[in-house]
Amino acid sequence: MQFAYTIIYVPDVAASLRFFEAAFGLTTRFLDDSGMYGELDTGATTLAFAAHEMGDFNYRTGHVAAHSSPKPLGFEIALVTDDVPAAHAHALHTGAAELAAPAQKPWGQTVSYLRCPDGIMVELCTAMPA
Numbered sequence: 001m002q003f004a005y006t007i008i009y010v011p012d013v014a015a016s017l018r019f020f021e022a023a024f025g026l027t028t029r030f031l032d033d034s035g036m037y038g039e040l041d042t043g044a045t046t047l048a049f050a051a052h053e054m055g056d057f058n059y060r061t062g063h064v065a066a067h068s069s070p071k072p073l074g075f076e077i078a079l080v081t082d083d084v085p086a087a088h089a090h091a092l093h094t095g096a097a098e099l100a101a102p103a104q105k106p107w108g109q110t111v112s113y114l115r116c117p118d119g120i121m122v123e124l125c126t127a128m129p130a
Helices: 013-024 052-058 084-093
Strands: 005-010 027-031 037-041 046-051 077-080 097-104 110-115 121-125
Touching: 005 013, 005 052, 013 027, 013 037, 013 046, 013 084, 046 052, 084 097, 084 110, 084 121
Parallel strands: 005 046, 077 121
Antiparallel strands: 027 037, 037 046, 097 110, 110 121
């Protein structure tokens, strides 16, 4: 087994890709012609978005839409950066909502938490100390 993808269901795939480009500097690797699926260039593990309609098609029992949940869902995307406060401020400027301001953790990392317009929770953090 090898972890290959995280696919998050969102209301507007292209908008989520644009937000992650603007807020975090990631680039779109792929957006299918239907606009129902897209991927960011994130390295060995792919971060992808699919339209809620794809989830409805794939499994008929339904799912919780992160954008309409009053609280963030119980998962996050973590992005490593050397400058958490600057990245956090930039993401807020591009439309993210603050869940927790940058803070130094007892184990040595600086960490902050944001919620994207599509409801995804993002942790910004420095690399774990060696």
